[in-house]
Amino acid sequence: GAGVSQSPSNKVTEKGKDVELRCDPISGHTALYWYRQSLGQGLEFLIYFQGNSAPDKSGLPSDRFSAERTGGSVSTLTIQRTQQEDSAVYLCASSFRQGNQPQHFGDGTRLSIL
Amino acid sequence: ILNVEQSPQSLHVQEGDSTNFTCSFPSSNFYALHWYRWETAKSPEALFVMTLNGDEKKKGRISATLNTKEGYSYLYIKGSQPEDSATYLCAPQTQGAQKLVFGQGTRLTINP
Numbered sequence: 001g002a003g004v005s006q007s008p009s010n011k012v013t014e015k016g017k018d019v020e021l022r023c024d025p026i027s028g029h030t031a032l033y034w035y036r037q038s039l040g041q042g043l044e045f046l047i048y049f050q051g052n053s054a055p056d057k058s059g060l061p062s063d064r065f066s067a068e069r070t071g072g073s074v075s076t077l078t079i080q081r082t083q084q085e086d087s088a089v090y091l092c093a094s095s096f097r098q099g100n101q102p103q104h105f106g107d108g109t110r111l112s113i114l
Numbered sequence: 115i116l117n118v119e120q121s122p123q124s125l126h127v128q129e130g131d132s133t134n135f136t137c138s139f140p141s142s143n144f145y146a147l148h149w150y151r152w153e154t155a156k157s158p159e160a161l162f163v164m165t166l167n168g169d170e171k172k173k174g175r176i177s178a179t180l181n182t183k184e185g186y187s188y189l190y191i192k193g194s195q196p197e198d199s200a201t202y203l204c205a206p207q208t209q210g211a212q213k214l215v216f217g218q219g220t221r222l223t224i225n226p
Contacts, residue, residue: 031212043216056213098212100146102160
């Protein structure tokens with residue numbers, strides 16, 4: 001497709017389970033970002049990839065969160081032992097390259113932890 | 115932590131009226147200022163990336179100005195239409211960083 005694709009669009013899971021969120025960036029975009037928006041909060045940065053490496057992981061809230069990117073394309077964000085405070089909309093974005101480029105966002109995954 | 119403030123938090127405007135709102139950010143280590151429009155049930159849409167002091171960008175009825183010395187940007191909408199209803203987000207980017215630090219946004223509602 002032409003835009004950033006995220007799956008699933010909605011995920012409901014029980015506290016303590018692991019979840020995996022997927023992002024397929026725009027073809028040819030080398031930079032990929034994960035953000036999240038918790039209820040009542042602004043968009044919060046999680047992690048940035050350039051190619052397959054992650055030079056900035058400063059936004060990951062705990063060691064339960066991890067992300068990887070393979071083939072310079074698809075990225076997965078994994079949350080282990082989910083907690084209720086992990087409930088949020090998780091957004092992925094990509095840009096053509098690093099620098100002052102616009103970031104193009106997907107529709108997000110709405111994660112609800114029961 | 116970068117402190118980004120947007121005002122007002124919400125705004126109701128009559129269709130056809132013009133409006134504007136503000137983004138304030140730290141002026142030190144400035145690299146770029148991004149504006150996004152986020153409509154309900156859609157993904158955030160990039161409006162502008164601004165880098166130079168005094169920069170002015172325009173896209174249709176929407177325009178933005180930038181003052182990097184004092185750390186603020188204005189977004190203007192001329193002749194508001196119902197489709198302009200959205201949350202408008204600004205996000206500064208500092209030197210050496212790729213991440214965007216978003217403000218809380220201005221929620222704009224256009225009344226027909």
